[in-house]
Amino acid sequence: MTTVQSTDGGAVSPSPTESLPDLDALDHAGGGQVSTVAQRDAEGWVTARPPRFHEIVRRVFGFPGLLRRHKDLVLTSVKRDLEVRFSGTILGWFWPLFHPLFLFVVYYFIFVHLLGFKLQGLPESQKSGMGVYMFVGISAWTAIAETLVRGTSSIVDNGNLIKKLAFPSEILPLNVTLVGLVTLLFAVAMFVVACTLTPMWPAPGWALLWVPVILLVQGVFTYGLALFLSTLQVFLRDTLQVVTVLTTVWMFATPIFWVPEVTKRVADYMPILSINPVYHLVQAWRGALMGDVVIPKTPEIAGGLAVSVEAIGPHLAVLAAWAVGFYVLGFAFFVLCQRRFADEV
Amino acid sequence: MTTEYALEAEGLGKAYRMYPGPLQRVLEGITFGRHKGYSEFWALKDTNFRLKPGSSFGLCGANGAGKSTLLKILSGTTAPSVGRYRARGRVASLLELGAGFHMEFTGRANIVMNGTMMGLTREEISRKMDSIIDFAELGDYIDEPVRTYSSGMGLRLGFAVAVAVDPEILIIDEVFAVGDMYFQKKCVDKIYEFKKRGKTILFCSHSLYDVRQLCDQAIWLDHGECRAIGDSVEVTNEYSAFQRHHISEDDSVVGHIEEAPELATRAGEDLPHIVDARIYRMGTDEECYQVTTGDSIEVRVWWENPHPEETPIQIGVAFMRQDMTTCGGVGTHLSGYEFSGERGCLVVRLPNLQLLSGQFLIPVVLFDGEGVHKYQEYVLPENLVVRTKTRDIGLFRLTHEWTEYELAPPESGGQEA
Numbered sequence: 138m139t140t141v142q143s144t145d146g147g148a149v150s151p152s153p154t155e156s157l158p159d160l161d162a163l164d165h166a167g168g169g170q171v172s173t174v175a176q177r178d179a180e181g182w183v184t185a186r187p188p189r190f191h192e193i194v195r196r197v198f199g200f201p202g203l204l205r206r207h208k209d210l211v212l213t214s215v216k217r218d219l220e221v222r223f224s225g226t227i228l229g230w231f232w233p234l235f236h237p238l239f240l241f242v243v244y245y246f247i248f249v250h251l252l253g254f255k256l257q258g259l260p261e262s263q264k265s266g267m268g269v270y271m272f273v274g275i276s277a278w279t280a281i282a283e284t285l286v287r288g289t290s291s292i293v294d295n296g297n298l299i300k301k302l303a304f305p306s307e308i309l310p311l312n313v314t315l316v317g318l319v320t321l322l323f324a325v326a327m328f329v330v331a332c333t334l335t336p337m338w339p340a341p342g343w344a345l346l347w348v349p350v351i352l353l354v355q356g357v358f359t360y361g362l363a364l365f366l367s368t369l370q371v372f373l374r375d376t377l378q379v380v381t382v383l384t385t386v387w388m389f390a391t392p393i394f395w396v397p398e399v400t401k402r403v404a405d406y407m408p409i410l411s412i413n414p415v416y417h418l419v420q421a422w423r424g425a426l427m428g429d430v431v432i433p434k435t436p437e438i439a440g441g442l443a444v445s446v447e448a449i450g451p452h453l454a455v456l457a458a459w460a461v462g463f464y465v466l467g468f469a470f471f472v473l474c475q476r477r478f479a480d481e482v
Numbered sequence: 483m484t485t486e487y488a489l490e491a492e493g494l495g496k497a498y499r500m501y502p503g504p505l506q507r508v509l510e511g512i513t514f515g516r517h518k519g520y521s522e523f524w525a526l527k528d529t530n531f532r533l534k535p536g537s538s539f540g541l542c543g544a545n546g547a548g549k550s551t552l553l554k555i556l557s558g559t560t561a562p563s564v565g566r567y568r569a570r571g572r573v574a575s576l577l578e579l580g581a582g583f584h585m586e587f588t589g590r591a592n593i594v595m596n597g598t599m600m601g602l603t604r605e606e607i608s609r610k611m612d613s614i615i616d617f618a619e620l621g622d623y624i625d626e627p628v629r630t631y632s633s634g635m636g637l638r639l640g641f642a643v644a645v646a647v648d649p650e651i652l653i654i655d656e657v658f659a660v661g662d663m664y665f666q667k668k669c670v671d672k673i674y675e676f677k678k679r680g681k682t683i684l685f686c687s688h689s690l691y692d693v694r695q696l697c698d699q700a701i702w703l704d705h706g707e708c709r710a711i712g713d714s715v716e717v718t719n720e721y722s723a724f725q726r727h728h729i730s731e732d733d734s735v736v737g738h739i740e741e742a743p744e745l746a747t748r749a750g751e752d753l754p755h756i757v758d759a760r761i762y763r764m765g766t767d768e769e770c771y772q773v774t775t776g777d778s779i780e781v782r783v784w785w786e787n788p789h790p791e792e793t794p795i796q797i798g799v800a801f802m803r804q805d806m807t808t809c810g811g812v813g814t815h816l817s818g819y820e821f822s823g824e825r826g827c828l829v830v831r832l833p834n835l836q837l838l839s840g841q842f843l844i845p846v847v848l849f850d851g852e853g854v855h856k857y858q859e860y861v862l863p864e865n866l867v868v869r870t871k872t873r874d875i876g877l878f879r880l881t882h883e884w885t886e887y888e889l890a891p892p893e894s895g896g897q898e899a
Contacts, residue, residue: 172558172573183558184566210598217584217595225586301581303558303573304599372507476561479554480498 172303173203174476188472197468203305210304214312219319237324240279241272248394256396256443258433262339266430267396269338270423270444274393276324277422281359281415282384284317288363289370289380296482306478307471310363317359318352328426339428344446347425347453354457355418361463368471371481391415396443398432404439414459417452424449488535488682489556489651493565495529495706496551497522525551527706528565533682533699535570535650538673540697540714541686542721547703549686550655553577556684557653571650574600578655580636585629589620589639592628596643610646617668618642638665645672652676653684670696690718690861691802694843719863754787754795756860757825759846764831771864774871775879778833783846783860786825794851795821799830801866802843809837809877815853836879839870 175183176192188196204211223232245268248254256266291309292299299306325348332340370376391413397403403410410416423430423444434440442448499520501507506519526548533539541549554560556567557575582599583592593614597607615624618638620631628636644652652673673683673696687693693700693714700714702721710720763770764778773779787795798813812830814821821828843865848858872879 174558175561181568181570182566183562183568185562185564207598207601209602209604213595213598213604217587217591221584221586297578298582298599300554300559301577302599303575304601372511373504375504477499479560 173305173307174303174479187476193469193472196472197465200307200468203307204311207305207308211308211311211315214308215315215319218312218316222316233320233323234327236320237272237276237327240275241268244268244271244275256399256430256432257435257438259430262336263430265337269427270396270430271394272328273423273426274391274419276321276328277355277419278388278391278393278415280317280321280355281418282388283320284314284359284363285366285380285384286377287317288313288359289366289377291363292367292478293370293374293482299482300479306475307364307468310367311360314356314360314363318356322352325426341426341428344425344428344449347421347449350453351418351421351425351449354453354460357464358414358418358456358460361460361465361467363467364471365463365467368467368474371474371478387413387415391419393419396432398441398443399438401437401439411455414456417456417459420444421449421452421456424452486534487532487568488537488571489531489533489539489567489569489684491529491531491556491565491567493528493530494526494552494555494562494567495524495564496526496548496555496560497524497563499523524706526555526703527708529701529703529708531699531701531711533684535682536677536680537699538677538683538685538697540693540700540717541684541703542688542690542693542700542718543703543709546705548706549703550577551706552703553653553655553684553686556651569651572601572647573651573653574644574647574649575653576640576644576655577653579633580628580640583628583636583640586627588627589618589624589631590615592639593643596640597646600643600647602647607646614639614642614646617645617672619665634665641669641672645676649681651682651684655686656688690722691843691845691859694718694861694865695802715865718861722861723863752788754785754793754848754857756797756846756848756858757784757786759783759860759862761844761862761866764833771862772867772869773835774869775836775838775874777835778831779835780829780831781844781846781862783828783830784825785821785828785848787821788824790821790824793857795857796849796851796853797828798847798849798853800845800847801837802845803840803877807877809842813847813849813853815849835868836881837868838874838877838879839868840877842866842868 173196176186176188177183223229226232228235245265248271249265249268254267256263256270259266288310291313292306295306295309298304329341329345332338366376366380390410392410395403397407397410424446427444428446429442430444432438432440432443500523501520506517509517510519529548529552531539541552543549551560553575554577555562556569557573557577559575559577582596584595587595590611593611594604594607597610598604602610618624618635618641620635620639623631623635628639631639644654673685676683683696685693685696697714699712700717701708702710702717702724704724709724710717760769760782761771762768762780762782763773764780770779781799783797783799785795785797787793796813796815798811798815800811801809803809814828844862846860846862847856848860849856870879874880
């Protein structure tokens with residue numbers, strides 16, 4: 138991985154195997170701009186033709202490799218993104234911690250205190266159940282919604298960069314995704330600390346081990362969507378407006394402020410509601426952070442296991458299926474359109 | 483895939499799609515491209531060239547001629563529409579001053595970010611950090627936010643990072659214009675060093691000097707088409723000849739020549755201009771560009787000045803060695819020569835030319851009355867090649883003689899004192 142020195146005069150391709158495309162060889166050379174804009178054939182010629190099927194497949198599934206080679210670029214960009222948001226503010230790095238706290242206070246006050254939304258029949262230790270239920274939901278949702286809105290404009294906003302520097306532009310929506318996940322992680326950490334220090338809620342146990350898995354699946358899911366939307370936004374600037382509206386609709390279609398197990402009427406719609414991938418995501422998060430929450434059955438409400446650790450696995454499996462689908466679709470769309478980015482942004 | 487070329491382009495072209503509105507784009511999208519709602523604008527057409535490692539390639543042409551488009555394609559930021567190219571080795575490009583710099587962050591942080599963008603690892607960057615800061619000469623400013631930098635400082639930082647990549651192929655769009663003379667010289671030295679190490683350089687500039695000085699080969703693009711390609715001196719000659727015609731014959735296109743915006747507001751004919759300039763053996767009509775030290779030459783400059791009262795002129799002739807060192811220059815404003823009339827042939831006689839061997843570029847500059855504003859810089863059709871028969875060193879042969887006195891050293895003098 139060392140820089141090829143002057144002595145070879147740029148004589149041969151650094152790649153020992155002829156069959157490898159030059160792009161990979163270049164990546165390994167450890168310097169120089171890496172363009173993923175145009176297609177390179179086996180002899181190193183860069184041509185105008187659109188990517189072929191096998192090239193798209195290679196790009197989609199070769200992304201982890203690209204990520205490994207460019208990990209420094211990704212890390213630096215994510216760090217920069219976070220610094221841009223928080224550096225220069227008085228509270229600095231406390232902001233991502235305060236955000237979820239304020240959210241929790243606001244939601245708890247309005248929904249639980251003022252409107253009296255309560256989960257009936259919970260044990261004493263789970264008294265603040267509704268507040269925590271909403272908090273976890275809103276935290277997970279915010280990470281998704283913010284990533285989608287910011288991700289949609291991530292390529293267009295960095296137009297100048299795309300025009301002037303050759304670098305793998307697929308990392309732009311990735312940065313936004315990772316920033317969303319890191320912010321979410323702050324909220325999760327805050328929650329765990331608060332549960333450990335106060336009697337607000339029983340501190341989460343071994344189920345916390347699910348957190349990395351949930352983050353990974355959520356990351357793939359949001360990244361795939363963000364890739365698709367950011368590509369679409371390059372050609373169709375209305376995308377951002379549509380996304381802003383749709384995320385609001387999506388938020389209410391997801392059990393964030395309401396508990397499906399509570400009303401019979403909603404319970405009837407569960408087969409439809411459970412198509413929603415974000416439903417599975419918030420339920421997985423709740424399982425990991427809240428443990429089991431059982432709502433007793435009464436004549437008025439359906440009752441049942443509103444949150445459970447057991448269900449994390451199945452929920453994640455459904456989400457993972459969605460995630461892979463969105464990822465493959467979004468990435469393929471991105472690869473197909475990428476060569477026109479610099480002309481359109 | 484072994485080939486002796488560092489960079490090859492075959493039939494390279496680029497068309498930009500112009501859509502009348504966003505709706506046309508949607509129509510094209512949902513019909514899978516069957517409905518073509520765009521018109522094409524060809525920014526670059528059928529460009530062919532091959533560059534060997536160690537060569538330097540200059541691009542000249544008016545604004546909008548396709549220079550930047552070509553550089554963008556070759557640096558990999560945009561895809562070609564037709565044709566193909568092949569680059570061997572790492573490419574680093576400097577297409578815009580401070581592209582990718584984040585204004586709120588320090589120079590140091592920006593080096594890391596820009597470096598990773600260019601494909602360096604963090605480890606490599608920290609290894610090269612000192613040499614980058616050193617080259618950019620930012621001193622303590624390196625830990626200040628980039629927004630506090632002057633444009634020259636930004637350029638130095640950008641250039642320093644690009645060369646730190648140590649690419650096989652370095653692509654530079656016209657960015658030098660911002661730097662001061664000292665830094666320009668430094669960049670030029672760096673570029674020479676790159677050349678010596680067998681690296682390939684692509685360089686775009688409005689300055690025909692730079693193209694001639696820095697590049698062995700050049701291409702002249704005009705409205706996306708290649709008008710001339712080959713030896714940089716020949717190409718720049720053709721381009722400057724074309725520019726002259728352009729100014730004097732076709733007033734409607736004068737606006738394309740952005741270097742002289744004042745020309746756009748007035749008809750080219752009205753302004754003073756140099757019609758031609760050539761070097762002759764002194765006192766003869768023999769045009770000559772190959773001389774020996776001690777020869778006598780004269781430079782004839784044919785000028786026109788339709789309104790001498792409004793626009794008084796001065797003319798200067800300079801001798802520049804290939805590394806941009808100005809070896810000497812003479813000017814009518816320096817000698818107090820006075821012009822009269824609307825046209826003429828100014829002759830500057832240089833008897834017993836004492837320049838030592840080398841290639842000299844001879845710009846003829848048409849100044850305003852005070853010798854400040856340049857109306858025009860005219861480059862002679864060929865460089866002056868001087869041969870030397872003696873073994874003198876330096877730029878000039880100094881007039882000298884050797885002799886001996888019978889004298890004791892002065893009392894207080896001497897270096898041992």
